[in-house]
Amino acid sequence: MSKNSFKAEIRERYRGRGNAWIKVPANTSIYNQVIEIVKSKSETQYITDVESAGYAWIRFVAPSGCTESPLVTCEIRYQGSKVEQPDTVIIIDDNIAKDLPLLGNTPFKLELEEKHIKPKKTKIIVPKKKRKKKEKEEIVNETKRLQATFEEQIASEIDNAKEAALTLPTSQDLVQWKEFLAAEGLLEDDA
Numbered sequence: 001m002s003k004n005s006f007k008a009e010i011r012e013r014y015r016g017r018g019n020a021w022i023k024v025p026a027n028t029s030i031y032n033q034v035i036e037i038v039k040s041k042s043e044t045q046y047i048t049d050v051e052s053a054g055y056a057w058i059r060f061v062a063p064s065g066c067t068e069s070p071l072v073t074c075e076i077r078y079q080g081s082k083v084e085q086p087d088t089v090i091i092i093d094d095n096i097a098k099d100l101p102l103l104g105n106t107p108f109k110l111e112l113e114e115k116h117i118k119p120k121k122t123k124i125i126v127p128k129k130k131r132k133k134k135e136k137e138e139i140v141n142e143t144k145r146l147q148a149t150f151e152e153q154i155a156s157e158i159d160n161a162k163e164a165a166l167t168l169p170t171s172q173d174l175v176q177w178k179e180f181l182a183a184e185g186l187l188e189d190d191a
Contacts (some may be wrong), residue, residue: 006070010063010094014102019082020073021103024056030092030100031056037088038078046078050112057081057107058090070094081107 014020024031034056038046058074059081065071074097076088092100093183107113169177181187 018105
């Protein structure tokens with residue numbers, strides 16, 4: 001076993017969506033340490049949220065220490081779970097950290113801190129103006145009228161078209177005809 005295999009074991013424990021969040025029950029010494037650290041930052045909202053929930057929450061950052069004395073470094077995100085705060089870490093003995101339950105999701109998803117985090121702006125969608133039934137009927141009638149007018153115009157042009165009068169071919173027409181037949185290989189040699 002490698003000398004850092006304990007770190008992989010600790011990382012595996014906190015792997016997965018929401019599993020990086022650790023629930024710190026109010027009856028533990030870690031809870032008291034978390035509260036003291038946050039109080040030193042003059043932060044009151046996190047403490048209010050924690051007291052309301054009955055437990056604190058911290059986020060796993062990394063394993064540390066050595067094989068004989070493994071440690072877990074966690075971050076106290078007192079400004080909101082979506083804001084990284086590397087200046088507020090707490091280092092916990094892994095034997096104690098093993099007994100702390102996982103939160104199971106992010107504090108935001110669990111609505112533990114939602115009261116003071118600004119909601120996202122919502123986009124108001126204005127529905128398009130619907131055409132009235134009368135307007136639709138007028139459009140359909142106008143389309144039909146235009147189509148009928150167009151068809152009458154085409155029929156009139158067809159009726160007025162004159163047929164070309166048939167005439168006898170000219171000598172030029174015969175020369176062009178023979179050239180065409182020769183080019184197509186349809187002309188007999190003896191003709």
